[in-house]
Amino acid sequence: xxxxxxxxxxxxxxxxxxxxxxxxxxxxxxxxxxVALAVSLHDPERRTGYDDVAFMHHAxxxxxxxxxxxxxxxxxxxxxxxxxxxxxxxGTPKTAAINADLARAAAGAGIVIATGSQHVALRDPELAExxxxxxxxxxxxxxxxxxxxxxSPELARRAVEMLDANALQIHLNVAQEVVxxxxxxxxxxxxxxxxxxxxxxxxxxxxxEVGFGLSRRTVDEVIGLGVSAVDVAGxxxxxxxxxxxxxxxxxxxxxxxxxxxxAVLCLLESAxxxxxxxxxxxxxxxxxxxxxxxxxLSLGARAAGASGHFLRTLVGGGPEALEAELxxxxxxxxxxxxxVGASDVPGLQRTDVLVTGQTAxxxxxxxxxxxxxxxxxxG
Numbered sequence: 595x596x597x598x599x600x601x602x603x604x605x606x607x608x609x610x611x612x613x614x615x616x617x618x619x620x621x622x623x624x625x626x627x628x629v630a631l632a633v634s635l636h637d638p639e640r641r642t643g644y645d646d647v648a649f650m651h652h653a654x655x656x657x658x659x660x661x662x663x664x665x666x667x668x669x670x671x672x673x674x675x676x677x678x679x680x681x682x683x684x685g686t687p688k689t690a691a692i693n694a695d696l697a698r699a700a701a702g703a704g705i706v707i708a709t710g711s712q713h714v715a716l717r718d719p720e721l722a723e724x725x726x727x728x729x730x731x732x733x734x735x736x737x738x739x740x741x742x743x744x745x746s747p748e749l750a751r752r753a754v755e756m757l758d759a760n761a762l763q764i765h766l767n768v769a770q771e772v773v774x775x776x777x778x779x780x781x782x783x784x785x786x787x788x789x790x791x792x793x794x795x796x797x798x799x800x801x802x803e804v805g806f807g808l809s810r811r812t813v814d815e816v817i818g819l820g821v822s823a824v825d826v827a828g829x830x831x832x833x834x835x836x837x838x839x840x841x842x843x844x845x846x847x848x849x850x851x852x853x854x855x856x857a858v859l860c861l862l863e864s865a866x867x868x869x870x871x872x873x874x875x876x877x878x879x880x881x882x883x884x885x886x887x888x889x890x891l892s893l894g895a896r897a898a899g900a901s902g903h904f905l906r907t908l909v910g911g912g913p914e915a916l917e918a919e920l921x922x923x924x925x926x927x928x929x930x931x932x933x934v935g936a937s938d939v940p941g942l943q944r945t946d947v948l949v950t951g952q953t954a955x956x957x958x959x960x961x962x963x964x965x966x967x968x969x970x971x972x973g
Contacts (some may be wrong), residue, residue, distance in 0.1 A: 642830030642880035643856025646953035647889045650946035650968065655935035662928045663938040668706075668874050668896045669761055669798045669822055671736060675924060676891055676939050678706035680825075680878045680899035681740050681763060681802070685714035690724035695913045696904070697731035703920040708738035708763055708899070712753045716745065722756050729757050736760045738800065742767065743784040747794030754795055761797050763825070764788055766812075767804040769854065770834035773847045777838070789819040798822035805832055805879050806854030810863040810960075813871055823874040825899065826864065828857030830880025832902045856880060857890060858953050862962050865894025866943075884926035888934065892942040935971070946971050 666676040679700050683689040693709065700707040709728055715721040729737055739759035741750050743766065754762050766784070771777035792799045801808070801816040802825035808816075813824050829852060839847045857879045865875040877890035878899035890898040908916040936942040947967045949957060954964055 640830065640880075642882070642886075643828065643858030643953050644830070644880060644882070644886040644889050646949055646951035647858055647893070648948045648950070649889075649892070649934045650948060650971075652935055652946075652971070655932065657932040657935055657937050659928050659932040661937060662931045664924075664927060664931070666896050666939045668876070669800075671760070673706055673736065673897060674704045675927070676895075676897040677887055677923065677927070678708060678876075678897055678899040679904055680827075680901040681708040681710045681738075681765065681804075682901050682905055683710040684712065684725040685710075685721050686724060690727050692905070692908065693724065694727045694731050695908055695916065697728040697735070699904075699908075699913060699916045699920055701732035701735050702917055703924060705920065706736040706738070706897070707732060709740050709757060711740050711742060711765060712756060713742065713745065715756065716741075716749045716752060726756050729759075738763045739797075740765060741791070743787040743791070744778060745787075745791070747790050750791040750795055754797055759797060761800055761822075762791070762795050763800045763802050764791060764821075765802055765804050766808075767806075767834065769806045769850065770804055770838055773835050773838040773842070773850060775838070775842055785815065785819060788816060788821070792820040800825055800876065802876075803827035803854070803879070804834055805829055806835075807856065807860045807879070808864070809855070809860070810871075813860075813864045813875075817871060817873055821873070823876060823896075824864070824871075825876040825878055826857050826860035826895075828860050828877075828879035829854040830856055831878070831882075831900075855956070856953065857895075858893065858949075859956055859960075861890060861893035861895055862949070862953075862957050862964075863960060866967065867962065870894055884923045884930055887923070887927060888930045888942065889947075891939055892934075892936075892945050892947050894943060896939070944970050 664675050666673050679696055684693050697707060709725050712725050715725050737757050737759050738761045739753045739757045740763045741753045743764055768781055799821045800823045801821045805827055807828040808824055808826045835850045835853050839845050857877045861877055864871050874896040875894055876897050877895035881898050881900040882903055887898040907919045934945045936945055949964045957964055
């Protein structure tokens with residue numbers, strides 16, 4: 595989960611013996627607040643853009659569940675499953691325990707895991723353990739570190755080292771910052787900061803939203819800054835406007851709940867057509883079921899990530915429930931791919947997909963050819 599980004603200051607680049615800055619305890623407490631609010635506000639019945647995507651059923655798919663290949667290529671590596679546990683939390687004893695359980699589950703299922711924003715640990719190195727516990731419990735997993743665009747290149751490198759991470763996420767969260775009572779108010783240098791971080795770190799960089807969607811304009815801009823992949827992270831899942839607004843006494847930003855665009859609309863803009871971008875596109879935000887994962891993959895995503903569903907499963911049922919859920923999702927992904935006639939992940943992009951409802955209305959305004967998607971299997 596995201597939190598207020600931090601600007602690099604001389605005191606923050608000191609060694610581990612540096613005294614925590616004023617406000618570190620407040621930032622750490624906010625991490626526990628975010629988890630509690632994310633669980634309480636999570637609504638698995640909430641309609642998302644994925645509900646506007648359906649597969650044309652063909653009764654002779656010519657596939658076998660046992661022969662389905664779930665591997666996907668992302669950032670020069672092969673992921674065994676097109677699924678990842680997306681950024682959540684860290685910074686307190688409670689969130690350290692959550693991260694440890696998430697990491698063990700990811701390791702057991704053989705999937706990728708991303709950590710939440712590491713800003714609090716960059717402020718207070720004593721909190722680094724609440725994040726590095728991920729690597730210790732998933733020593734062989736593909737792990738993504740996480741910072742915002744207001745950290746210095748040096749702090750970004752430190753975030754990668756903290757996890758011995760394979761890649762770095764830079765989260766963009768303007769809508770969250772606007773509503774956050776203590777949020778950042780100056781976004782004018784974010785593009786330059788992303789470019790500087792990309793130049794400084796020695797791992798691939800993924801730019802992601804935190805749940806409001808990456809427009810094609812934004813995707814093109816960050817590709818120009820040198821990023822290796824994007825995570826469109828659309829709305830419909832964890833809503834940080836709703837979370838931050840709940841922390842305001844007057845809750846005066848209620849009208850911004852649901853801000854942004856869905857992952858589906860973002861994928862239609864950037865990944866689904868002949869004009870698709872030339873970097874891997876990941877999809878998170880509003881992923882509730884394995885069917886949503888398959889829908890995202892059919893629209894050009896290399897993999898799909900979920901956070902709210904897995905967090906709620908862990909908090910409600912414990913580590914065993916999360917491990918069982920990941921096993922179930924793995925089995926269902928294979929079955930669903932066979933059902934729609936795809937023997938591998940690239941094959942999902944040759945399925946016939948029907949996009950309707952509000953998503954279709956918005957896509958047509960953007961000039962997207964939805965009829966082509968409905969006839970892809972004809973060649």
